[in-house]
Amino acid sequence: MTENVVNRTELADHLEQYLEVTRFADYGPNGLQVEGRAEVRRLVSGVTASLALIEAAAAEGADAILVHHGLFWRGQDGRVTGWMKQRLAALLRHDINLFAFHLPLDAHPTLGNNAQLGVQLGLVTEGTFGDKALGVIGRPVDGPCTLDALAARIGTRLGRAPVVAPGDGREVRRVAWCTGGAQGWFESAIAAGADVYLTGEISEPQAHIARETGVAFLACGHHATERYGVQALGAHLATHFGIEHRFIDIDNPG
Structure with missing residues (x-):
């Protein structure tokens, strides 16, 4: 040790x-x-x-x-x-x-949950939205894609298939995301110009809003979307102070 x-x-x-x-x-x-x-x-x-x-x-x-x-x-x-x-x-x-x-880890521009989820999913951050810039908007690093392709990538990278409210089937050029239980930010993501919004959870209104606006909504899992910021922060501490660090993932389907 x-x-x-x-x-x-x-x-x-x-x-x-x-x-x-x-x-x-x-x-x-x-x-x-x-x-x-x-x-x-x-x-x-x-x-x-x-x-x-x-x-x-x-x-x-x-x-x-x-x-x-x-x-x-x-x-x-x-x-x-x-x-x-x-x-x-x-x-x-x-x-x-x-x-x-909690929120400070969500929002950190490099080690935070939003930043690290973007890294995992191959999304380039171009801006933020919402209170304290907690919402992030950007684009797929390898160019526009279909919603099916994005959902498949999420399933592969996060180890669980997202719940999809498909919108109108438009090409995905602009992606907004906020990890965890941020389903209430869907309308802010739409106003920011997103073609699809990713978060951890879905509630009853979001499926209707997706149908009526054409903007897709993907619920990728609260736990699944928030595994990466704490790992990055722990790795930072290990490097900064020279201490040992290990991430332990306690599985959670929620």
């Missing part, structure tokens, strides 16, 4: 500055959510701070866990019972730090 080590506070400060946390009014706290041991040599990253991820990180000897979906969200009643008690107990028992970054 590497001898390189970073102090928990130094790691937290670097992450908060690097991701520009203060720019965002978020749905929960960004940064250190659960305090563990003071020194970090081994970092595990994952999408969500589930019990399965915490236990896998403990088995790896992790000093810290880095996730996109942390434990604490607006609207929770604050009681530590059930699944929350199990997750917190596991973190405290193993003295593991938990770092979580």
Whole structure:
């Protein structure tokens, strides 16, 4: 195991500055959510701070866990019972730090979920839209394509077939995307000039909007679209501080 080590506070400060946390009014706290041991040599990253991820990180000897979906969200009643008690107990028992970054990780221009999904799918970013530039618009790197070809590429790269609301079948020249649960941004993507919009989830209205506007909507999976930013951020930390990093993917069909 590497001898390189970073102090928990130094790691937290670097992450908060690097991701520009203060720019965002978020749905929960960004940064250190659960305090563990003071020194970090081994970092595990994952999408969500589930019990399965915490236990896998403990088995790896992790000093810290880095996730996109942390434990604490607006609207929770604050009681530590059930699944929350199990997750917190596991973190405290193993003295593991938990770092979580939500919107700041989505929006980072190179390591963020949107940027990294574009890399995975061969999409070139040309601009942004929406609050805090959380939506991204661009084009396929290899030129215009059919919707079927784009959906097939997504299925191959992400390991799951997207749910497709096909629109009017137009050629795909302009692609807008926002990872996770951003189905409510569909109309903003249309206004930005997209031929197709990619996100993680679909709700009832989006199929109707696709039919009526002609702009296709692809739901590619919340978890599936948000696996890549946290990996890139963990790799950055490993390089910057010389610590060990491993991404652990806890499968999730949602």
